[in-house]
């Protein structure tokens with residue numbers, strides 16, 4: 001029989017104090033994280049963390065878009081052992097609420113076509129599919 005334990009989870013905006021911890025965690029899993037977070041289109045107030053006690057269990061972030069009135073979602077990730085408890089969904093709901101409260105008109109998101117978990121979440125949140133680009137490559141004979 002599967003047992004479930006209730007854990008107090010907080011989804012809150014990322015603070016300056018979180019930066020060092022999050023960078024360390026991301027660097028362990030995603031080399032190059034610091035380079036990405038120093039890009040000028042990162043929106044620090046739209047960076048959300050899910051925290052259980054003093055453990056970071058998930059992240060989701062928003063980026064400025066070149067399209068007026070639009071924000072783009074960046075990586076959403078949940079620690080493996082915390083998955084399937086609605087944490088990614090909660091993070092994305094929180095970030096969409098933020099975008100709405102800041103008077104943005106749209107949020108754009110993208111995922112790999114085989115990421116069924118993220119597709120289920122985005123469908124559930126009401127994202128509509130946009131026409132996709134197919135990339136072609138022609139190699140010249142030398």
Ligand SMILES: CC(C)(COP(=O)(O)OP(=O)(O)OC[C@H]1O[C@@H](n2cnc3c(N)ncnc32)[C@H](O)[C@@H]1OP(=O)(O)O)[C@@H](O)C(=O)NCCC(=O)NCCS
Nearest residue numbers: 074075076077078083084085086087088089117118120121
């Ligand atoms: C994708 C990811 C963020 C989902 O996190 P999560 O906290 O487990 O997701 P949630 O618990 O909020 O899931 C919400 C819904 O998504 C769907 N879903 C999530 N994981 C699923 C799985 N393994 N299989 C099928 N559906 C799944 C379900 O509809 C689920 O609702 P339900 O549990 O009521 O059925 C997590 O698996 C992850 O970190 N993956 C690696 C990073 C990644 O691929 N990020 C996305 C690219 S930006």
